[in-house]
Every structure is written in structure tokens, then in C-alpha cells.
Amino acid sequence: MGRSVFLSEQNKRPSIQESYNFCEYIVRRSSTSFARSFKSLPKEKRNSVNALYAFCRRVDDIVDGDWLPKIQENKKFEIKSKLKFEELKLKYGKSKEYSNVELMARIKALLWFREKLDILEINPKSLNDPIFIALADTVNKFSIDIDNLRELILGMEEDLFHVGCQTFEEMYSYCRKVASSVGLCLIEIYGYDDDDARKYAEDMGIFLQMVNILRDIEEDYKRGRSYIPLIELESYGIDYNNLMQAPKINPKSWKKFISDFLQKTQKFRISAMKLIPMLNHDSQHSPRLMCEVYDAILKEAKRREGDIISNKLRLGFASKISFALASFGVRLNQSEWT
Incomplete structure (x- = not known):
């Protein structure tokens, strides 16, 4: 999906409103009935629900769908990914669904999401992804415990190996x-x-x-x-x-x-x-x-x-x-x- 439909210049950090619009697009694209069910919410709450849903949708797509984020890897991230891969294989064994290559790609994606949550807590203004920009604004407005989102990622990791x-x-x-x-x-x-x-x-x-x-x-x-x-x-x-x-x-x-x-x-x-x-x-x-x-x-x-x-x-x-x-x-x- 071309980001230019919802965001301004692609090399420019999206505004908060553009980020919420992007999240709303993901919601409508994934489930029109879900989007309708939240139309009665006040706009501020509806925007935040869309941001939360977009985050959850993407995490779920990593495991069950065919979507993966574009990750700019460095040596440190590569090492962390390999350690996470070995940790999960030791805990759960061999995946019944994915080859090692497919598995590594999904583990990297979930690790990338986990690291974005860490940044959201420490330095949210450095985030450039629209989902995390909207999510950071939501966390700032409401008392959301980010550890609950980390729990969701733990559940998705289980699904990769589900025994x-x-x-x-x-x-x-x-x-x-x-x-x-x-x-x-x-x-x-x-x-x-x-x-x-x-x-x-x-x-x-x-x-x-x-x-x-x-x-x-x-x-x-x-x-x-x-x-x-x-x-x-x-x-x-x-x-x-x-x-x-x-x-x-x-x-x-x-x-x-x-x-x-x-x-x-x-x-x-x-x-x-x-x-x-x-x-x-x-x-x-x-x-x-x-x-x-x-x-x-x-x-x-x-x-x-x-x-x-x-x-x-x-x-x-x-x-x-x-x-x-x-x-x-x-x-x-x-x-x-x-």
C-alpha cells in the first residue's frame, strides 16, 4: 500500500493525524464490521482504538499473514535476532509451519516490534513509523501499560512454534x-x-x-x-x-x-x-x-x-x-x- 495516500512526503516524519489516518485505513482494510462497531466512540477514543488495533493487526499478520516490516538491520540487531531465535527454539522446539528462514524473518519482525515499544517508552519522538507515532500518542493520553503489548508479542512467539x-x-x-x-x-x-x-x-x-x-x-x-x-x-x-x-x-x-x-x-x-x-x-x-x-x-x-x-x-x-x-x-x- 502506498503510504503517500495517507502520509505527506515519504521522507518526512508523519504527523500525528496522518498516523491516525493510516491506522484507520488498516482497520477498514482488515475489518469493515470492526470499524463500524467503533463508530459510536468519541473521536479521540476511536483514533486510539484504531492505533491499538493497527498494532495488533500487524503483529498478527507477522505470524499468520504474509506481511513483514521493512527492517534496517545492523550488527547488533542481527546478533539479538540470532539469540532470540536460539532461545525460542530451545524453549519450543521445531516449528511445524515454517522453515528456519521463514521463522527467522518472523522472529526478527516481532523483535523489531518489541524494540519499537522500548523506544516508545524512552524516546517516542524518535519514532517514524505511523503506527507507533499514533500508539505513542495514545499511550500518552491513556494509562496503557505497554507490558500488555509485550505479552501479546509473547503469545505471537508461541504461535510460531505452537506445540x-x-x-x-x-x-x-x-x-x-x-x-x-x-x-x-x-x-x-x-x-x-x-x-x-x-x-x-x-x-x-x-x-x-x-x-x-x-x-x-x-x-x-x-x-x-x-x-x-x-x-x-x-x-x-x-x-x-x-x-x-x-x-x-x-x-x-x-x-x-x-x-x-x-x-x-x-x-x-x-x-x-x-x-x-x-x-x-x-x-x-x-x-x-x-x-x-x-x-x-x-x-x-x-x-x-x-x-x-x-x-x-x-x-x-x-x-x-x-x-x-x-x-x-x-x-x-x-x-x-x-
Whole structure:
């Protein structure tokens, strides 16, 4: 994408407004529904959410997409990259998805993002990348703990090597890194009136990510990733190597496993919903809408009684219409779409 569309001279440091415009472009390009859901936010908050989303989008693209930043390497950075590469390989082993060359490129990219966060804390005015310029302005306006963004990068590093979650606790830990970390940043932008909001934001991240794990179970399996806890799976008599056939090979055990998984997800959902009324009134719409969407997926999974592999979890047409209208401020009674 040509930066000149949103930024002035390419050899000139982008202004703060140009940087926010660039972040908004990334949001709209990645998810128009996401962009619509935040249109009710005051402009300052909406700009900051766009900056946070753009950062998260790029980090995710490094691991799951085909985007890598252009890095001006020096000897010091090259040494740090090699040390990080060896550290991660020692910790996680061989990557199932990427060759060593591909892996090194992604590790360098994540390290580059980590170093930009360090600069953001120490000398933000030296940053020239529009995402980090906007993010620095956001951090300056709101009490965002940058360590939460570092946690997100840790989760992305795990995904590069992902060897599988063994227990529910390991799965919860992963969810905290890749989802709760972002939620803890978002609530600082939204504003809240109770310190318990941080606990509920963490639980909301786990709730949303657990739904994602069920929704993407087949896609992740094909990529060699297992977020479903393997030891727990085995305790139900289900072999991960035959996971895609589990509903047919061992239907009773599979239904029981999914039922128990949904019950655990529901507990986090109940806690997560306590967050909404604690948020500033002008910021409640988007997280409430997101919870309703994920709640509908959760209900669909429960209705199917474990049939989530042969037929991927998706919202029905009437539900999609309801949430599309809701993103524009039009609400339907639940009975009209369930």
C-alpha cells in the first residue's frame, strides 16, 4: 500500500493525524464490521482504538499473514535476532509451519516490534513509523501499560512454534497473552469506574478466545496447532491425531468434552459481562455488541451438541442481520432473530 495516500512526503516524519489516518485505513482494510462497531466512540477514543488495533493487526499478520516490516538491520540487531531465535527454539522446539528462514524473518519482525515499544517508552519522538507515532500518542493520553503489548508479542512467539496446550491452565495462559492483554489496553481507552474492571477485562479476553478456539478448531488442526488442551482431551478418551473424526469415532465422549468446554467458557462469559456497566457510558456499545456476537456463537455451539467440525460455527443469516443493524444503532428484540 502506498503510504503517500495517507502520509505527506515519504521522507518526512508523519504527523500525528496522518498516523491516525493510516491506522484507520488498516482497520477498514482488515475489518469493515470492526470499524463500524467503533463508530459510536468519541473521536479521540476511536483514533486510539484504531492505533491499538493497527498494532495488533500487524503483529498478527507477522505470524499468520504474509506481511513483514521493512527492517534496517545492523550488527547488533542481527546478533539479538540470532539469540532470540536460539532461545525460542530451545524453549519450543521445531516449528511445524515454517522453515528456519521463514521463522527467522518472523522472529526478527516481532523483535523489531518489541524494540519499537522500548523506544516508545524512552524516546517516542524518535519514532517514524505511523503506527507507533499514533500508539505513542495514545499511550500518552491513556494509562496503557505497554507490558500488555509485550505479552501479546509473547503469545505471537508461541504461535510460531505452537506445540499444543496440554491443560486448561495452559490454554487460559495463552488466551491471556493474545486476548486479555488487548482487552486490558482497551479498557484504559474506554474508561471505567471500578478497579474490578481489569479482572473482568481479563476474563472477557479468555471468553472471546475460547469461542475462537472452537470456531477455528478445524483450521488450526490443519496448521498443526492445538489450542484444545491435549491432556484434557485424552482424559475423555479422544485421540488428538484423530480429532477431525472424533465426533464419528467417539460421539458420546466428544459431546461430553464439548459440553464441559462450553460450561467453562460460559463461566468466563458471565464474569466478562460484568465489565460492560463499569465502562464509561460512551464506550459500552462496541464491547456489548462483540459479547452478543460471541454469545450467539456460543449458543449455536451448544445447540449443535458438538457438531462443530463438519460444519464450522457461523452465525445464521437472521443473527448477522441483527448485529449488522446493531452496529448502526438499530436494535432488534432477541425473539426476532433467534
